[in-house]
Amino acid sequence: MSDPAQTATEEHLPAPHPGLSASEVAERVARGEVNDVPVRSSRSTAEIVRANVFTRFNAIIGVLFLIILVVGPLQDGLFGFVIVANTAIGIVQELRAKKTLDSLAVIGEARPTVRRGGAPCPIPTSGIVLDDVIELGPGDKCVVDGRVLEADGLEIDESLLTGEADPVLKRPGDPVMSGSFVVAGGGAFAATKVGREAYAAQLAEEASRFTLVHSELRTGISQILKYVTWMMIPTAIGLILSQWIIQDHDWREAVRRMVAGIVPMVPEGLVLLTSVAFAIGVIRLGRKQCLVQELPAIEGLARVDVVCLDKTGTLTEGGMDVSELRLLDGAAHAEGGGRGGEQGGEEGGRGGEQGGEKGREAYVRQVLGALGKADPRPNASLQAIIDAYPSPDGPHWQCTDSLPFSSARKYSGAALRSPDGESATWLLGAPDVLLPAGDPALAHVEELNAQGLRVLLLARATRGLDDPGVTDGVRPTGLVVLEQRLRPDAGATLRYFAEQDVSAKVISGDNAVSVGAVAAKLGLTGATGPVDARRLPAEREAMGRALDEGAVFGRVTPQQKRDMVGALQHRGHTVAMTGDGVNDVLALKDADIGVSMGSGSEATRAVAQIVLLNNSFATLPSVVAEGRRVIGNITRVATLFLTKTVYSVLLAILVVCSQVPYPFLPRHLTLLSTLTIGVPAFFLALAPNKERAKPHFVRRVMRYAIPAGAIAGVATFAAYLLARHYYTGPGALDAETSAATLTLFLISLWVLAIIARPYTWWRIGLVLAMAAGFLVVLATPWLQHFFALKLVGETMPWAAVAIAATAAAALELAWRWVGRRFPA
Template sequence: MTERTDTEVVTRNTGLTSGEVAERVARGEVNDVPVRSSRSTTEIVRANVFTRFNAIIGFLFLIILVVGPIQDGLFGFVIVANTAIGIIQELRAKRTLDSLAVIGEAKPSVRRDGASAEIHTSEIVLGDLIELGPGDKVVVDGVIEEADGLEIDESLLTGEADPVLKRAGDQAMSGSFVVAGGGAFTATKVGREAYAAQLADEASRFTLVNSELRNGISQILKYVMWMMVPTAVGLIISQFTVESHDGREAVRRTVGGIVPMVPEGLVLLTSVAFAIGVIRLGRKQCLVQELPAIEGLARVDIVCLDKTGTLTEGGMDVSDLRPLDGADPDHVARVLSALGASDPRPNASLQAIIDAYPKPADAVDGSPAPGWRCTEALPFSSARKYSGAAFNEPDGTSSTWLLGAPDVLLPAGHASLAEIDQLNNEGLRVLLLARTDRALDDPRVAESVTPYALVVLEQRLRPDAGDTLRYFAEQNVQTKVISGDNAVSVGAVAGKLGLPGAEEPVDARQLPTDQGAMARVLENGTVFGRVTPQQKRDMVGALQSRGHNVAMTGDGVNDVLALKDADIGVSMGSGSEATRAVAQIVLLNNSFATLPSVVAEGRRVIGNITRVATLFLTKTVYSVLLAVLVVCWQVPYPFLPRHLTLLSTLTIGVPAFFLALAPNKERARPHFVRRVMRYSAPAGIICGIAAMLTYLLARHHYTGSGSLDAETSAATLTLFLMEVWVLAIVARPYTWWRIGLVLAMGVGFVIVLVVPWLQDFFALKLVGTQMPWTAVGIAVAGGVVLEFVWAWVRRRDAA
């Protein structure tokens, strides 16, 4: 609260001059912290190239280059191609994110040469005078110069939930945000010297942390490394013992056994799938500030919505003014006009009043109307639910007025509340104009007020909100409307949109404070009104305590704490700078209807990566098993690197790219590692046993012929058919293109078998008819076993 005088207006700080700004720029005193939404190009290249598995594959590739022939080193070229694809896709995603970040970047108002102008945060210089209003984030450190009821929330920095009332001379910390009032501060620390500069930089990075998919894949890769080391050592000793007469052949067979153990494309395809998701959502004006948010929103089972700005559009209209107890309508209109003029940064409700009762054209600067003079102002706060101002009126009297929630300002049982409830039941928002005899700085200012009028506001429903609510209902995602408005009014709005349970709204003032009891009420209810900012945060925590994955949407400064604590925070692009700063997803087009696209994209990524991971890990399992069996039987490894490169390309590499990017509406489920291993482990074991059985029978069948190529070719045929069978299972449910994909891979293998130069290149030639048909028979038998095992695992997975 501040006293307003004409002197204050005249002597206000005019800020730096253009010359002073130029001097500071020349000295480098600029807020040069880059606004980053993604990793740098160097980081992207480094992350894709310098991986543990690329090092292993690269080392084996160099060995093959020494011992030859080059066709056994094809796996090295495949890795180069995969890495290049990963880099290109992530760079595309980076460009999308960077361009969206620029669009969504908030521009603080800076006063220079006595005039206010919006500039980029990177253009702020030391000593700039930066203006603040509700929802604005403090972008650099500074000292408060002007304070008009300025309340700043520093909870994101200090953990203290209560906002701090700021006065001239107080410190302003970067990373905090304004919850009420306005003012201005002088920048004392800019760039990387600012308190929250590094935190803000990290908060906007394109990252893959805290992702169940990424964490699960990392866990799988650890298991693979543990299996690879002892298996590879045993295989090396075995092959050099068996092939003691031919060291080069021993090297090739050893490399052929180690290379397929590495699920080299799994990390790549995960990154590509996420990157493609970012690009697709970017085209819909959806900024994903943290990459796992795509995955995270697909996993949520409860979406908490703030009514204003989400179900309704930001603007409102005054539909009716109802004076109470014989109040003069003209005087009421003048008071409303004065209240509107007293707040330099009005919220949506007050803006509607300003539009309906504008400041008179002949009003003197610094006064709300001719003869009116504002002496004190109390900005609106979502915690107290009202605003106010004190005036010297034209007749010389002094008056203090409050404008806010009727059920907060009026005592229970007041006669006007019945009329208000009826209006709320119609989905209208009602504000009470009341006069008080207490001073605005009195903590009891809202007690014993005299009601003067009801201001009836009509909210504008978003045309797409109803369809979006129905989408979430169809996807078994619960929707909770959490608002600071009157519960009955919120319920009426939600009811118009067809939200089940809206007819029984809950007043949050009646909610239990115990977390467990609160969670039970929240699970049973749908609409909650009169929720304070701290309660929103508590409600999110209560739902999370019951094992729910919670998404929170909002656009107001009162949503910041809840957005920060929710599993996924979603902010509207037109929302306050503070909400955009803490949210993982920003809807730049302000359309709530974009959320289903984010959910669908997340489900596509999760479902498809689960499919792809099954393919890759099936190969890893059978490769380890084959190595163990080879060591036990003391025979040459069945395959050369070129054979497994061919099989991996046709049954995993090419299909995986199509499957990873295909549509997938399957609901996301937890326990990624467990579910993938349930399928891939038995599939890999069956494939490995079938291939080894064929190989041992072929060695017996071709005894004395010295035709290792014939034995390898028979085993390769069985393994290919088994892998194609796994691919056919993973590709279900079938569509025309999935069937075509499986058939195309089969045709590709047949071409290799029938084209002479390809036969020679890949050392594949089926000898005779008995053994090739035996290989086919073993593959068919293995496929039948695979179907039974897969069906059994699916039943267990669904249980």
């Protein structure tokens, strides 16, 4: 027989909205009222081809290639075929990365739950139609605009759209904006705007789009290329005038020499190699179930020196287990509160009926079970309580009002009516938030927290849930002790960060002592001195100093997490933030790199640059290592490319000023670029590299490229002038060019040998293979003829070798001087 009070209450509750029927959905699809905003993880194939083909420097090289096709032999246009090959490699690699990203994005795509025909069903965001009823719970992102139909303590954070930090309590009839997310409670809303009509229709697309912009690496390369472009125009004019008018060359020969001087100025392979390195990084990480939503995130992780870790879901696994229930002195009063006068005695109410301690514990278990049933979307802590204390059988407890858990509040609550008619308001949450300082119960809590256990307080409130002072004067009833499951790989990951000079900061909303104990079990340095974030200074500089000194911080609010990230950045740190809950969204958005777990909320996955689809914290070292490999190697090979740019510009200036023929044809520099830059740079760019990347890319590259290029240019020009005085008669220009080519090759090879350090067997083999390739050209008659290279006599070739050896010694001195004068 049903309880009349319960039946009356249920009659006043509105029935859940059934949603659209199948026919209604079909009608809206036919009218085009669908959420058709494309959520892409990568650029389209057409965009990839266009971005790799139609570049400024491909246009320049293409024009020069066409000029060579008109004026000279095909071998002088080899640089054009190299550009075609390099562009094709770039397109293929990025298409491979696109395929990897698209497949991973399907796995990580948000699937909101809609009601259709009265039944909830998860569908892709693109399957939503106008008027669909979409269910909401903590962590869910609002993917379209709508109007609230049902609300159970529904609090929505709209800060990503409006900048307003405080969550907004939503009631039926209130609007919901796409791009906002739920921080507490639950409910449902009807879609009023879908597709491109939604307020933030582009947010999801932009958050998960494969992008090649906003990167210090790419910005630095673009800056370098801009300067090179401006240098090319006057250099080309000067060369064509000096070769045609002053040297009185045939116009075809003058054009060939001008093209030879201009082509090596363009570090065209550097842009390609950067794209290839990023794309291969995406593919490698994709194989480890790591979705890189923005390419620069790979580079950013290489620069990270502080990683902020959320304890729950990162250091610990999502689930928990109830290990103990401790009753407190207030338990008897809590049970007997409203009925003590009727039933009398210290035991009061149910405790007296069921006999002392056991009766009180049974009652508290029933209260916990009823609290669990009152929340339709329990978090991990409440789920553990539900598993341990299921809703009591027999006459049902009624929930007349509820307050969902919020990270900002640190507690949840419910107004419950027991089967025998007693009404009481119960709170479940952080003991140090619900109780005043000095309360005797906090001593028990400290003991348990010191063991790494999580503790929740069950307390009876004397005020209603809608009262702002509901926590005032609560009567503690019991402590629920939860045991957290440590991730087996978390300790090794923390050790990796320590070895790589990356500071790990554990930032959690839990009790500081408990968080510190967990971190200490995992071996985190500094875990023995946990800090309660409520005592942190609000001023940014002071907060930054405290963060630098500490390693574990507890009782951190979502806004504080954001402030802490900002304070660390203010002190010059590059910050990565990991998290999986809605309380991490703001910090993830502001961090230099946001890392979300695949099982995390939709909101965290949307704002994070990297999503660990396998939910494994142990994947992070692979991501960091991949970032360091990319940025470290690109910095390394950029020095090769820009050394060539510097000596090319210098040679052109020296030729114009000296009024001598340009020493090289395009084929010579194509050969040198291939053997000393193109081929070795490809291998070096994909090699392992564990060095943490440092800022100021352009300065770091140019600090050695300028002196190295200057030495190479001066030494090569000196060898060329010496050869001009040594050789006379017919064929002298070819002999002079061959001597200069030998000098420049040996110097460039030495630059490669310096850049390839520290040596491994394959790096030594790479340098030797390039040297062997040049020897093959010199020793093979048809290759000699093809590249117009033939060493004449013995004196001048050995003089060229001696000049190159002197230049190599100068390069070594410059390398060491630069290292001391401009430390990395």
